[in-house]
Amino acid sequence: MPEEVDLMFAIGLKPEKAIEYFASKGYAFTWDWHEMLNESHAKAFTVAKAMRLDVLQDIRDTVQKALDEGITLRQFWEELTPKLKAKGWWGKVMGEDGSEIQLGSPRRLRTIYQTNLQTAYMAGTYKALMENVDDRPYWQYIAVMDAATRPSHARLHGKVFRYDDPFWDMFTPPIDWGCRCNIRAYDHEDLMEKNLPVEKSEGNITTEERLVSKKTGVTTTTSVYKDPITGEKAGTGIGWNSNPGAAWQLDVRTYEKALQMPENIRSAFIGEMARAKIHQEMFPSWVDGIIARGKARGFAITAGWMDAEVLDSLHSRGIKPETPVVIINDVKIIHLYRDKKRELGKALGLEEIKKIPSIISDYEAVLWDSLNKDTILYVFSSKDKKGKLVVEINYGLKGEKVNLIKSGGVVLLENLKNDKRYVLIKGKL
Template sequence: MPQPVNLSFAMGLPPKDAVAYFESKGHRITWDWKEMDQAAHAQGFTVAKAAQLAVLQDIREAARAALNEGKTEAWFLKHLEPKLCEKGWWGKQPMVDPRTGEERRVQLGSPARLRLIYRQNMQTAFMAGRYKQMLENADARPWWQYVAILDGKTRPAHKILNGRTFRYDDPFWSSHYPPNGFNCRCRVRALSDSRMEAEKVTPESGVGNMVTEEVATVDRATGQEARRKVTGYKIPETGYTIFTDVGFSANPGANWLGQQLEDVVRRIEAAPPEIARQIVRDMGERVLPDWLERPVAFFPLVVVPEADAALIGAKCQVGRLSQATAGKQTRNHPELGPADYRAAQDAVDQGEKLKDGARSLLYVLDEPGGVVVVVKATVEGDEMYVQSLRRLSRDEAERDRVVRRVKRKSARPQGDER
């Protein structure tokens, strides 16, 4: 007889980061799990059709105890079933679909449902904590290898990914860091350069090989169709694309870290201007060097004056350096280091401001070793991003030439970028 699954034992005692990830998840009430964006799944504890907050709270508290105390799946089921029966959230019950106003019989609590909730939420929490730990050790073990359990229950696509190895910052991991579907048991193994050589592992790259498509999902009860984005990795040697399951094309660990940075940005935006700039400068000293080594989501790099932000239609003042732009900057300007990026705030505070189109501003700090920074507001104006940063030459003639070119470019008539 199969033994009950104990994820805490199977994966090791829960790291504090797994617990922190789980604790950060708020309540999200949804009729159908497909209604919620995959990034929101990473930020909210959700149980489809658990419309009563008390039911959601019971399930969440049991999941928290299971994670913190190493409780088994059998305990989870035994603990919850009587509570959910008492609240009427068990078996098939008539419920009103809030999307259509129609009443229909739906499956609420059941042993199979609770097993899925237990496994999925525990697996996601563990893997989010594991992702953060692996990032912190990426200098020593920069290569990550996909590991699937090769038995009769494993999806064929996950078997194909088994053993494939990518750098920790490869775009593959933005979508394919496990879990990649319900009941996915895959994990990731971190390897050093010497281990890669000893095992004769050839790394792959997702650059240019990641594919995103829209697929139709159908509610089996109502026949309603919705379209969801799903991401796949196109295997270079065969051209075959391995997609995640629908709803799993996001890395919960990366989304969690991104949410933490969003919280920081909210605090910066709410602070008085001088304090906001000081927070950014302090983060530039303490956090930016590590972030540039292992970029995740974005980094709050500059705070621009409210009047400047208004010029380009921005409703915010924090200029973010995105993970993608940081990668582009590293490829095109590998000579730039943390001190160069910290100088971006100096350019905003002391440099010359030039409007460059409907949504962009240039800040030019015209001095030996100064910088040119470009910030751009999104179309909606809710966010603002640092598009590029470059150092100016210490040679006066060369610096003057570059500054004149920048000014000429910004002075040209610009079309409406909206």
């Protein structure tokens, strides 16, 4: 039986936001954990090698109970173990290739318990922190600082950055498996009273490519922060190079909060979000993982935001996006990469697919499709032609209305100009 750990000490009382976050997750089946890296973990509940829905349902329901009722690890283990054993999801089995595979075990249940509760809690915490940034805009990284704390996490303990510093794009806890770190928010008076310096991460964050599977050769990007004074480095774990609170659902919630701002501030805020680098930095490694895997799992990611001018132009035409958030899922990535038009030179290249967030923030023109009124095109240069991303407005996804990139390709400029269905709403062709 695993050691009983009172995780509530680390994550506090059950936060309703954490419960809502976990309950809103969808299901995803993965054989290898690295098939769901970074932001994908914030969008769908998954347990590696849990390929049966009934097994996944049992695990998910028990994790949900841990969130709702605050049960300990021992209670979690005692309730779930008999169910998994009865369904044969326990111990070691032989894989089709003859290799030995570990299914359920005390160690795995402990990892599932700690990872899902801490990730859920920190996503909820992130929402609460963002809702209070006007009063407490300075965030401090807090590690538990005991014998089990990893040196990399201990090096970040006590560091203070503004909430909008790029540091938090990569280093919002949890930053690795079993991470127990947290964030504490301060106002200016708090900083003065505690004599806490505010650091800036600009120029001090780099990335490293690390191997996640010797079998497949798949690699992923991890983030490294170098202390400008001591030179010590702290890095994220494999698969944790993102902020779980910055998934696309939270982008939607952020916009809902922005609706309460005065018009001029809201427009400026939307502009900043439309240029946010977090999407641009995560996107290429996410695409690489999908291409390496060769098949889609139905995961979605934020590709960017429509800017205020595009929104206003659509509103003037009676088209009202419920959010400026633009997403794309791995199904569409596979479609773009395997597009049948590739032999005709009409498909996007892989490097262009990886730059989709940059295209949305730095396009040449946006066209409105007057025939398909809930569709716009982002137009950009593609060698000697023009590239396009086709976005469906108010696409329904998991109870939210977002804007989905549904296709893309390469076209001749004359074709865009001569097609009367397209109306230029921003930029220049």
